[in-house]
Amino acid sequence: MPSQITNYQCPACTGPLHYDGKTGRLLCDYCGSSFSVEEIEKIYHEKLEQAAEAGAGESVQQEAPFAEAEADSSQTWDGEKEGMKLYHCPSCGAELLMDRTTAASSCPYCANPSVIPAQFEGLLRPDYILPFKITKEEAVAALSKYYKGKPLLPGSFSDKNHIEEIRGVYVPFWLFDGTVSADARYQATRVFSARHGDEMVTTTEYFDVRRRGSVSFKRIPADGSRKMPDDLMDSIEPFDYESMKPFSTAYMPGYIADIYDVDDRETFERASTRGNQTAEQIFDSSVSGYSSFTPVQKEFHMKRERTAYALLPVWLLCTQWNGERFIFAMNGQTGKFTGDLPVSMKKYLAYFAGIAAPLAALLAVFFFL
Amino acid sequence: MKRTAISVGLLLCILLLCVSIVSFAEESRGLPYYVSDVAGLLSEEERSALEESAKRASDAWSCGIYVVTLDDYRRYAEGSESSFLRFSESFYHQYNMGIGSGHDGILLIMSMDDSDYSLIAYGDRANYSFTDYGKNALEKEFLPYLSRGQWYNAFSAYISGCDSMLKRAAEGAPVDVPAATQAGSSSQSGPSGIHLLITLLFPAGISFSVCQGMKRSMKQVRQKRTAEEYILPGGVHMTVQQDTFLNRTVVRTPIPRVEKTSGPSGHGGTSVRPSGFSGHSGKF
Structure with missing residues (x-):
């Protein structure tokens, strides 16, 4: 199965988008544009369909508002055996070594948010997602x-x-x-x-x-x-x-x-x-x-x-x-x-003494004086 | 002849009347003194002085205050008394002690051969006035003198102590266990140790539980054992709810009888024996 990373990019300026829990929209870090989840999903699907029609994933990378980079499937690396996977950042081309279970992260070099849609295919696709509300x-x-x-x-x-x-x-x-x-x-x-x-x-x-x-x-x-x-x-x-x-x-x-x-x-x-x-x-x-x-x-x-x-x-x-x-x-x-x-x-001992001593003094006055 | 017979009959009647009056007088008066020093411990002046103060106090509070000293009580015992305390109680009745129909009185009786003494009270008024605590306090007044052989001082302290206790009782507040110790321990020497323990352990226990509560608040991560917040509305169905009576058992337990006391229940008041006496005997 090919391992792909998707960077959601701003349709206006191709800057990286991130989901904002407060507004419930995807915001562009560069131009400040905001898009609803539905809008981005629609554009994303259109581009995927276009890519399928063109029959070449490479052209999609050049034209699509979000770039997809495919890891070299022929490339093998010992790390994969240890539960790690190697990806390429579609934004800066850096090699990213991620946990096998990681499905979304960000590139440590260019800080662009990255999603690996392949991790959610078939039985691994969740039924629901509860979006973040707290920033x-x-x-x-x-x-x-x-x-x-x-x-x-x-x-x-x-x-x-x-x-x-x-x-x-x-x-x-x-x-x-x-x-x-x-x-x-x-x-x-x-x-x-x-x-x-x-x-x-x-x-x-x-x-x-x-x-x-x-x-x-x-x-x-x-x-x-x-x-x-x-x-x-x-x-x-x-x-x-x-x-x-x-x-x-x-x-x-x-x-x-x-x-x-x-x-x-x-x-x-x-x-x-x-x-x-x-x-x-x-x-x-x-x-x-x-x-x-x-x-x-x-x-x-x-x-x-x-x-x-x-x-x-x-x-x-x-x-x-x-x-x-x-x-x-x-x-x-x-x-x-x-x-x-x-x-x-x-502090424990100080509180212990602070509570016990006055109580003991009170009792001593009551009993002995 | 007829005159002589009438005179003899009259004389006999007078004689019978005198005998009965004397015997009645002896029976009702009993001991002639409040202070009877058979063992000869006191001078006549000392005895008279004590007699006067005992009589004054006894008359004032209608409760006899008696002192009797004997060489050896066994000479007076009738054989049935197995102890000095028993003898003291018999002696009280034998000599018709006490004042009024209730024979109220308190008796300090001593047998010098074995250094025995008994301090006993009889009658409702006496038992009310001389509580267990009061009799112990009274003993503390005169026993040190008895131990040192200062008989006059001992009896004087006894009589004045009885006088003040009868006065307190007449005012409605007999000398008894102080309220603070009444709720707690039964003896005078015990409470200080218990109170010291309470003073140390109780605050430590309170402080420990408060501090442990604060410590627990620092550890908030714990696995959930139940899932009540995920029960569907109307999701609890109880199809069988059946309670069937099986059998019954009955256990009867006798309630132990509580010894009669004339004062308040608990640690205060007076412990009265079935004989009607309170008090005890001991050595001086």
Whole structure:
């Protein structure tokens, strides 16, 4: 399969375009023109058709508003064996070595946003894409805001800390629709106590409780990228699926995109575990009015009904402090921010003493004076 | 002859009346003194002085304040008393001690051979006035003198202590466990240790939980275990919801009887034995 890179170029000045999350349009960095996604898609398809008619990809490169460069398919390189792929930047001709799963990036030499449409062909084509809404500046500001109200954060972490890397990434997610069938049986007890004369009479009633039914879920997400920590991706949920669009590479210029490298069967296990546990909680909570209950038998099984493949927007920010790397993630649509922070033991002990000492002094006054 | 017979009959009646009056008087008065020094520890002047103050206080508060010293209590015991405390209670009844129909009184009785003493109270008024805490406080007043053989000082402290406690009781506030310690520990020596532990551990526990909460807020990345936000509207269907009664068990547990006390429940008040006496015995 040929590996191609597409640079979305401005139809007016051939400058590089990037997708702007605020306006929802593609903006030209040079002449300032803006285009809707539909306009660019239309022009892109027309040029592709023209190229197909002409039967020569080379002429398209010269005439099309976006240049496509094809990597030399005969060229082999040892790096491909290590999960890397070699591309040529259509803008400056530089050789780009990218991860096999990378589908959109930017050239480190000319900074032009590049998309590799071949990565999205066939089964690898996502059903949906959720465009970015949060800008890079807002993501950086959110990190500073995130540091506030964290009394145990080391002072040097926020003062001397510099963002090493910030990337807007379209992360591949599997979205699962499914229904959990539930069958549960519990032994429940109801206990009463009452005083009769000189005796305490305790009555215990035993019940056999049965619950059967189903719980239906829509679009439980599970990321399909091994590079992304599952807990980090879980922590920025939920995404608002109402804003999802049918997939188009036109939303990608300016961002990085990966294709999945964990298939839907593997990720479904995580989604079904979440679904089953949710159903279990619902059924357990329906056993009410008893002093106690114990499950005797439980069967919760999620059946997959529909699977969608979507690219969801995530800002990833990396910082380094005391030789340790910290990764923060932000939901590129809702702005939900998360990440683990270091704890200052000095501050911890100071707060401990600051709370304990006055309390102890108060008690000492109360008891001993 | 008839006159002589009438005179003899009249004389017999007067004699019978006198005997019954004397016996009644003996029965109702019991011991002639509030301070009876059989062991001879006091001079007559000392005994008289103590007798006067004991009588004054007893009359003032309608509660007898007694001091009895014996060489060896076993000489007076009837054989059934197995302990000095039992003997003291029998002695109180035997000599008809106490004032009024309730026989209210407090008795400090000593047996010198074995250095035994008993401090017991009888009757509602006495048991109300001399709480367990009050009797302990009273002992702290006179026991140091007894240990040193300063008998007069000991009895004097005892009588004046009883007087002030009866006065407090008459005012409606008998000497009892202070309110602050009543809720806490039962003894006077214990609380300081417990309070020290509370003073150190309680703030440490509070501080630790607050700091751990702050530490937890630094770690926000965690895997999701559930998916409630992805449940379809109306997506929960419970087709079977059946609760079946199986059986019932009944357990009856006797409630332990609580010892009767004349004061407030808990650590204060007076522990009254079924004999109606409160108090205890010991060595000086």
